[in-house]
Amino acid sequence: MRFMLDPTVSREELVEYCREMARQGYAPASGGNASIKLQEGVWITAGGSVLKNLSLNELILVDEDGKRLKGNGSPSKEVLLHLAVYKANPKVKAVFHFHPPYTIAACALIEEGDDPIPVFVPTYLMRVRGVKLLPYYHPGSIELSQKIASLALDYQVILLRNHGLVSSGETIIKAAQAIEETEGNARIFLLAGSSGRAIAEKYCRELKKKYWLNQ
Template sequence: MHNDAAKTALIDAGRWVANKGWVPATGGNFSIRTEHGFVVTASGHDKGNLQPEHFLELDAHGVIVAGSGKPSAETELHLKLYALKPSTRCILHTHSVAATVLSRFIQGDTFSVTGYEMQKSLSGVTTHLEPLNIAIFDNDQDIARLADVVAKHHATTPVVHGVLIRGHGLYAMGDSVFETRRHIEGLEFLFACELERIKLEGTR
C-alpha cells in the first residue's frame, strides 16, 4: 500500500472508531505497514478528525522520513508487533471502556472466553466451543520494556489477533485494515458481553 492510500484508510478507520466511542479525547494510535515502511499517527490528534498532515512516514527500520509532529510513545510497540507477526498490515490501538475495565478486573494474564458465536469473527477461529484467549500485559511507561515483555510472551504463545494492556486498552492486529477493524469489532462485542455477564453474576 502506498503512503497516501494508507493515510486515507486510517482517516476512515479513525472516524469509524471514534463514532463507536473507542478513542476518547486524543487517545489511541494507528498504523499501517506500507510498501517502504510504515505510516503512523502523530501524537495529540483527535482520531475522529484525522487529516493527512497528522501522520508520520517511517522507513522499514522505524526511522521518521516524512511528516511533522511527535510520534506516539507507543510507536515502538506497534513496530514490535509487526516484527512478531510479519503478515500484519494494520494495527489500531483503542481505549474502550469495556476493554479498559476488563483488563483491570481480570487478575490473571489472559482474557479468555468460550461459547460466543462472535468468536468466529476473528481470523482462524472456526468454532465457539474452543476458548479464545487474548493476552493481558501490565501497563508500562517504558514502551521498549513493554515491547520486550510482549516479545517474550510471543515466543511461547503467539500473538495473533491483538493484546490488551492493563488499564490502557486494546491493540488489534490484522492482515489488512478491514481485518483489523473486524477484529476490533468482534473483540469489543466479546468484551461488552463479558462485562455484562460479570455485572449479572454480581446480582445473584
C-alpha cells in the same frame, strides 16, 4: 528490511477507520494510535492526534527503527509497539492501539493469560485469532514493546491491563473487526455479570478448530 507493497491497505482507509472507530468511543480524546505498513515504510498517527478528526497530514512515515522520514510533528509515543508487531509478524499490514472502555473494565476483573474474557458470542472467536491479557506496563515503554514483540506472531489481540488493547491484521478491516468483536464480547460479559453463562469450552475449541485452522 524492505517493506513489501500491499494494495489492500492505504493511508486514506486508515484515516477513515480511525475516525469512525474513535467516534464509536474506542479512542477518546487524543488517546489511541494506528498504523499501516506500506512499501515505503510504516505510516503512523502523529503524537497527540485526535483520531475522530484525523487527517492525512497527521500521518508520519517512519523507517523500521522509528526514525521519521516524512510528515509534520512526531510519531506516536507507541511507535516502538507498532514496529514490534510488524517485525514479529510479517503478514501484518495494520495495527491499532485503542482504549475501548468495556474491554478495559473487563480486564480489571479477570486474570492474566490466554483467552481471559469468557466467550459469549461465537463471532468473537470466529474473527479474533488469539487473545492474551498482559499486566500493566507504562505507555510507550521499551518493556511494553518488547513484550508485544514476543507475542504478536501468536495473538491477534493483546489486552493491556488498565490501558487498552493492541489489534493487528493482514488488512485494516481485519484489525478493526477484531477490536469491535473484543469490545462487544467484553460488554456482554460485564452486562451478564458473574452468573452469566458463557459458551462452553467444548464449543469454543470446536470454533477455533474450524475457523483458525487455515489462518
